[in-house]
Amino acid sequence: xxIFFFRNKEGSISYSQPPCLVAWMLGVEVFCPIAGCGARxxxxxxxxxxxxxxxxxxxxxxxxxxxxLRLLSLHVSEAHDSFFQAKVARGxxxxxxxxxxxxxxxxxxxxxxxxxxxxxxFPTSFEFFKKALPSKKHRIKSQRKKxxxxxxxxxxxxxxxxxxxxxxxAVSRLNTSDTAPSSISFxxxxxxxxxxxxxxxxxxxxxxxxxxxxxx
Amino acid sequence: MADPGFATNKRDPIxxxxxxxxxxxxxxxAVTVGKERRESLVRAKRLCRVGVSDAEVDVxxxxxxxxDEEQSxxxxxxxxxxxxxxxxxxxxxxxxxxxxxxxxxxxxxxLSRSEFPPVESAVKAGAVAILxxxxxxxxxxxxxxxxxxxxxxxxxxNPEETKALLPALPLLIAHLGEKSSSPVAEQCAWALGNVxxxxxxxxxxxxxxxALVPLARMMxxxxxxxxxxxxxxxxxxxxxxxxxxxxELIRVDGVLDAIVRHLTKADDESATEVAWVVVYxxxxxxxxxxxxxxxxxxxxxVNRLAxxxxxxxxxxxxxxxxxLVAGDSHATYAVLVPGLEVTDTAMQAxxxxxxxxxxxxxxxxxxxxxxxxxxxxEHKQLIYSSETLPLLLHLFSAAPFDIRKEVAYILGNICxxxxxxxxxxxxxxxxxVSLVEKGCLPGFIxxxxxxxxxxxxxxxxxxxxxxRGMPNGKGPKLVEQEDGIEAMERFQFHENEDVRTMANSLVxxxxxxxxxxxx
Numbered sequence: 001x002x003i004f005f006f007r008n009k010e011g012s013i014s015y016s017q018p019p020c021l022v023a024w025m026l027g028v029e030v031f032c033p034i035a036g037c038g039a040r041x042x043x044x045x046x047x048x049x050x051x052x053x054x055x056x057x058x059x060x061x062x063x064x065x066x067x068x069l070r071l072l073s074l075h076v077s078e079a080h081d082s083f084f085q086a087k088v089a090r091g092x093x094x095x096x097x098x099x100x101x102x103x104x105x106x107x108x109x110x111x112x113x114x115x116x117x118x119x120x121x122f123p124t125s126f127e128f129f130k131k132a133l134p135s136k137k138h139r140i141k142s143q144r145k146k147x148x149x150x151x152x153x154x155x156x157x158x159x160x161x162x163x164x165x166x167x168x169x170a171v172s173r174l175n176t177s178d179t180a181p182s183s184i185s186f187x188x189x190x191x192x193x194x195x196x197x198x199x200x201x202x203x204x205x206x207x208x209x210x211x212x213x214x215x216x
Numbered sequence: 217m218a219d220p221g222f223a224t225n226k227r228d229p230i231x232x233x234x235x236x237x238x239x240x241x242x243x244x245x246a247v248t249v250g251k252e253r254r255e256s257l258v259r260a261k262r263l264c265r266v267g268v269s270d271a272e273v274d275v276x277x278x279x280x281x282x283x284d285e286e287q288s289x290x291x292x293x294x295x296x297x298x299x300x301x302x303x304x305x306x307x308x309x310x311x312x313x314x315x316x317x318x319x320x321x322x323x324x325x326x327l328s329r330s331e332f333p334p335v336e337s338a339v340k341a342g343a344v345a346i347l348x349x350x351x352x353x354x355x356x357x358x359x360x361x362x363x364x365x366x367x368x369x370x371x372x373x374n375p376e377e378t379k380a381l382l383p384a385l386p387l388l389i390a391h392l393g394e395k396s397s398s399p400v401a402e403q404c405a406w407a408l409g410n411v412x413x414x415x416x417x418x419x420x421x422x423x424x425x426x427a428l429v430p431l432a433r434m435m436x437x438x439x440x441x442x443x444x445x446x447x448x449x450x451x452x453x454x455x456x457x458x459x460x461x462x463x464e465l466i467r468v469d470g471v472l473d474a475i476v477r478h479l480t481k482a483d484d485e486s487a488t489e490v491a492w493v494v495v496y497x498x499x500x501x502x503x504x505x506x507x508x509x510x511x512x513x514x515x516x517x518v519n520r521l522a523x524x525x526x527x528x529x530x531x532x533x534x535x536x537x538x539x540l541v542a543g544d545s546h547a548t549y550a551v552l553v554p555g556l557e558v559t560d561t562a563m564q565a566x567x568x569x570x571x572x573x574x575x576x577x578x579x580x581x582x583x584x585x586x587x588x589x590x591x592x593x594e595h596k597q598l599i600y601s602s603e604t605l606p607l608l609l610h611l612f613s614a615a616p617f618d619i620r621k622e623v624a625y626i627l628g629n630i631c632x633x634x635x636x637x638x639x640x641x642x643x644x645x646x647x648x649v650s651l652v653e654k655g656c657l658p659g660f661i662x663x664x665x666x667x668x669x670x671x672x673x674x675x676x677x678x679x680x681x682x683x684r685g686m687p688n689g690k691g692p693k694l695v696e697q698e699d700g701i702e703a704m705e706r707f708q709f710h711e712n713e714d715v716r717t718m719a720n721s722l723v724x725x726x727x728x729x730x731x732x733x734x735x
Contacts, residue, residue: 039356039357046397046399049397049398049399050357050397057395064353064354065353065354065395066353066390066393066395067353067390067391067392067393067394067395067396067401068390068393068394068395068396068430069393069394069395070393071353071390071393072395098386099424099425099426100426100429100430101426101429102426116386119424120386120424120425120426121421121424121425122386122425123382123383123386125383126383126386128353128386128390
């Protein structure tokens with residue numbers, strides 16, 4: 001029974017064997033074998049739960065995990081899809097209300113936010129989709145000196161994975177602003193953004209101001 | 217065919233006979249009964265003391281015992297734990313996740329292992345905002361689970377503490393999603409259930425934020441504890457009194473199937489929670505009631521009632537049955553048809569409840585029977601000739617007042633034929649004579665003497681039947697012998713117009729100047 005991992009073209013990882021079989025072979029206590037995960041599960045059922053949650057519902061661009069496919073899809077459109085941004089720039093109502101069944105759409109992130117607070121009584125501080133501003137503290141492992149004392153001002157937690165953050169920061173510089181990314185040309189029109197951005201883009205541009213990171 | 221059930225709903229109960237009066241009571245009873253204070257207190261909020269995970273993640277021998285510290289020590293420990301959590305969150309270095317989870321566990325233990333969890337201290341120290349941060353997307357499952365657990369127990373506190381969860385609601389709802397791990401989703405459902413159990417305002421917020429559909433979906437799968445928690449939370453969410461949520465729930469794809477499936481196969485605890493969902497659906501939503509009576513649910517409720525011995529299960533099952541029978545005549549006319557096996561089983565089950573030592577079972581079984589007795593002639597004959605009758609007569613003389621009132625409806629209903637319009641109903645003479653011979657008249661006159669207007673009306677209505685219908689004009693004499701005249705005369709100047717009119721007209725008609733002159 002050979003198991004091998006392969007990357008499909010969007011950059012996500014797939015098994016060639018069903019996960020429960022893999023889990024079984026590892027014994028009763030299961031370590032999730034997905035690279036970079038390392039979660040420890042107490043039973044096969046737990047592992048299956050974990051796998052179907054974590055590794056089938058993550059964004060293949062930035063690996064962010066969402067609890068519903070719908071939220072994942074909205075995230076991908078809003079954060080990684082330049083076609084989406086193009087439509088926004090042309091004034092289409094692209095930002096969907098997050099409450100399933102509501103159906104309303106808005107021209108901007110902010111106006112959707114406003115609607116959530118107004119009509120759905122969300123707290124004003126609320127941000128589901130934090131703009132992918134990279135954490136000012138998080139950089140590649142080898143370059144980390146000491147943990148930053150400053151708390152993340154937007155109040156949302158950064159995901160643990162450092163490598164993921166690099167990807168995110170790379171992507172964010174490319175297309176996650178409210179205005180049309182006029183200086184950037186993608187060359188092809190994606191549908192639900194699966195554009196995998198090569199790592200090479202991330203270096204050299206200079207991080208956001210105030211960063212505590214130094215490069216070796 | 218005329219639909220006496222619905223037609224009578226709108227009728228003025230005073231002018232009508234017992235049949236119609238019973239019809240109008242049902243809706244009010246169905247909803248009021250659901251609000252019985254003692255039960256609602258017990259069902260509203262639930263503290264989570266043991267985790268929802270399949271495996272015992274927290275192998276903590278010492279921690280398994282209840283923390284037995286003085287309250288003030290607990291409170292300071294809690295504030296410290298919150299501070300600890302804040303700094304764990306700020307830390308971004310190696311092992312940050314473990315640190316966070318550890319801090320969360322510490323807080324969670326304080327909130328779940330002590331007899332009076334120090335919720336107030338936690339809230340004051342700003343726990344909620346921190347816990348909201350811990351719920352962000354992509355966080356490790358263990359972190360989500362512990363954070364949701366802490367929030368669950370905070371929400372189980374007093375009203376202010378429950379309301380403190382407002383900032384967390386959208387995230388808790390999001391984590392109910394189909395891609396969340398089951399224990400995480402379940403723990404979030406638990407927290408939301410506590411919030412929904414608090415009051416109508418919070419229920420509205422949850423509904424506006426879209427909590428209904430994801431919760432409903434959690435009832436669909438087979439995982440036992442998920443179904444149980446989700447159904448409980450859902451029952452809290454839809455309990456109204458606004459029927460909107462109940463109306464929406466029955467429309468969610470797969471919900472009816474899930475209800476049928478769980479009522480058929482699930483263990484007692486899960487079935488209990490699902491039955492409560494049915495209680496509120498049937499009490500609040502006409503649409504749901506009509507959908508439910510046309511499905512297998514009635515049959516399943518009857519089976520559960522007949523076979524179960526768990527009071528916790530029987531209460532909502534019986535109540536659901538009662539709501540459905542009261543709410544849609546299809547229940548009596550098409551499902552519980554005399555002669556069918558399901559009807560026999562139902563009667564057996566109701567007899568079991570009447571014989572129970574539990575007052576609520578006796579009372580509500582009688583209520584169900586009263587609505588069945590408001591059905592067709594065959595239904596009335598069924599009750600009259602069944603083993604229930606001696607039991608009912610016994611209850612009518614010996615049971616507490618509220619039970620006697622319900623029984624009065626049954627006895628009265630089996631003496632009158634169904635009516636089509638506003639007319640005065642015809643008597644079923646055989647039943648009336650037999651019941652009077654078996655000595656039920658004193659019980660009705662007793663009701664006339666009670667302080668309860670509804671009971672008094674019932675009593676007067678039965679007296680009217682006796683006066684009108686007993687053969688050879690024996691009625692008035694019988695009533696007089698039981699001090700009925702005197703009981704009616706009490707209402708001569710009573711403030712309630714209906715009762716006054718009824719009593720006075722009866723006295724005038726049957727005990728007028730000519731009365732007693734033939735003797």
